Amino acid sequence: MTFAFGLRLGAVLVFSCLATAASAAAKLTPDAIAAAKPDGTKIAGEDPSPLGVRLQVLLDRAHFSPGEIDGRLGENAKKALQAYAEAQQLPGSDTVSDELWAKLTADSRPVLTQYKLTAKDVDGPFLKKLPAKMEEMKGLKQLGYTSVQEALAEKFHMSKQLLATLNPGQRFKRAGEMITVVDTAPAAAETMKAQRIEVDKTRQTVKAFGDNNQLIAFYPATVGSEEKPSPSGTLKVTEVSPNPTYGYNPDYKFKGVKSRKRFEIKPGPNNPVGNMWIGLSAEGYGIHGTPEPDRVSKAESHGCVRLTNWDAQRIAGLVGKGTPVDFIDAPR
Template sequence: MFRRFALAGFAAALLFLSTTPVVAAGLDAASINDAAAPPTRLPDRQQLSPSIARLEILLDRAHFSPGEIDGKFGENAQKALAAFAEANGLSFDKAVTADLWTRLVAASEGAAVVTYTIVDADVKGPFLNKVPVKMESMKDLPALNYTSPREALAEKFHMSEALLQALNPGQKFDKPGDSIAVANVLDTEKPAPVARIEVDKTRQTLRTFDAAGKLIAFYPATVGSTEKPTPSGTLKVTAINKNPTYHYNPKYKFKGVKSKRPFTIKPGPNNPVGVVWINLSGEGYGIHGTGNPGKISKAESHGCVRLTNWDALRVAAGVAKGTPVAFVESSR
C-alpha cells in the first residue's frame, strides 16, 4: 500500500513570472486532496490545477503513469487517462466522466498530497551547479548528480519542480527536519513480474503485460528519432544495469556530438541514460531513464526508449533476462 503521511495544511496562491506556469488560486494540499473530477472544460495547460494534480497522482498510483506530475492536463496525462479508461472498459474523449473518476479514485487509497519531512540524505549532495548540454562536456565530471535538493525531491515524488515549489512557497528544501507537501506516490509493493513489453513507436508509449496477457502498467515514452529510429520487431532484455556508466561510441554519429573517440560519462540521475539501463538484444538499444522528465514524449531519443527515471526503475524491477520487447506502430 502507499505510505500514509499526515496531511499538509499549506495555503498558497503563488504567481510565477510570465515564463512559468500560472498557479491556480488556492493551490495547496487541501485543494488537491479535496478536488472533484476535472470540469468538462479542462483547465488551460499553462495553469496548475488542483483537480489535474490529483488526477495525475491517482493515475501514477494506478500504474498508468502521466510521466512528470505537473498539475497540467498535457499530452502524457491524456495518454495515461485514455489507457486507464480502455483497461477498465470505459470510454474517454478528453472528458473525465463520473464513472471514470470513480474507478480511478477507487484504484488506490490515501490522500493525494501528504507531509514529508526532509532528511539528511535529501540535502547532502554533492550537487552540480549545472548539467552540461553537450555530452563531451559531461565526460570529465565525477558524477552526473542532481543540481539541487529541490530537483532531487521533485524526482523522488514524481513531480515537476514548479509544482513542488507551488505547494511549498518560500521553501528552499535545504534543511533536514522541515516538513513539505508532496505527492503521495511512494509505492512499497514489489512490481508484478513482467512477461512482455510493448513499445508503441507511433503513440510514444510503453506497456507491460503479465503472463496471462493482462496489462500491468502504462508509461509515456520518448521512442527514437528520424536520425536514429527505434528498431522494429521483437527484441529481448539481455541485462539490467542500475546507476549505469554511459559509453559513447563514435560510430553512433549522434547529432551534436563531434568526438571521434569513444568516451564515458559517470553515473548519476542526470546521466544521459538516467539511473537505470535495460539492455536489449539489438546493438546499442535499450530502455532507460533521463535527467529531463518533463521532456518525455516531447523530444527525440537516439533510437532507444526513454522513460522518467522512476518509471524506468519500475519497469526494471519487473523484467528479467529474456523478457520480450515488441516494437509496434499503431494508428493514432
C-alpha cells in the same frame, strides 16, 4: 521613442506572465487539490490545476504514469487516462466518467503528504552546473543532482515548479523541516511481472502486459530519433543495469557531439540515460531513464526508449532477462 515603447510593452508582458503564474499557484492549495473532482468536461489545458495534480497522482499510483506530475492535463496525462480506461475495460475518452473516477479513487488516501527533510536530502553533494554537451560530461566523477529541489522533485515524481508552489517560501536548506509533496506510493507492495512489453513508436508510449494479456502498466515515452530510428519487430531484454555508465559510440554521429572517439560518462541521475538501463537484443538499443523528465515524449531519444527515471526503474522491476519487447510501427 520606439525603444521606450518596446521596453514598456515588454514590462507589461512580463507583469502579465507573472500575474498568470501567481494566479495558477494560488489555486494549487492542499485543500483545493484534496477536494478536486472532474466535472464531466474534457480534460485539457496547459495551466496547472488542482484536478490536474490529483488525477496525475491517482494515475501514477495505479501504474499508469502521466510522466512528470506538474498539474497540467496535457498529452501525457491524456495518454495515461486512455490506457487506464482500456485496462479497466471502460470507454476511453478525454473526459473522466463517474465509473472511471470511482475506480481511481478506490485508493482513498490523500494525494499530498508531509515529508521531513533529511541530512542526506540537503547535504548532497550536488553538481554546481550540468554541462550542456556530452563531451564536457566525460571528465566528471559522477552525474548527480544539481540541487536539493531537483533531487526532491524526482524522488516524488513531480516538477520543481509544483514542489515550489506547494512549499511557498521554503528554501529546502535544513534537515528536519517538513515539506508538502505528492504521495505516489502504491497502495500495496508491487508483485506484478510483465510477460511482454509493447513500445508504440507512433503514440510514443510503453505498455506492460501481464498474464492473460492484461494491461498492467503504462508509461509515456520518447521513442527513437531521425539519426538513429528505433527498431521494428520483437527484441528481448538482455540486461537490467541500475546506475549505468554511458558509453558514446561515434558511429551514431549524434547531433551536437563532435568527438570521433569513444568516451564514457560516469553514472548518476543526470547521466544521458538516467539512472536505469534495460538493454535489448539489438546492439546499442535499450529502455532507459533521462535527466529531463519534462521532455519525455517531446524530444528525440537517439533511437532508444526514454522514460522518466522513476518510470524506468518501475519497468526494471517488471521485466527480467528474456522478456519480449514488441516495437509497434502503427497503432493497433
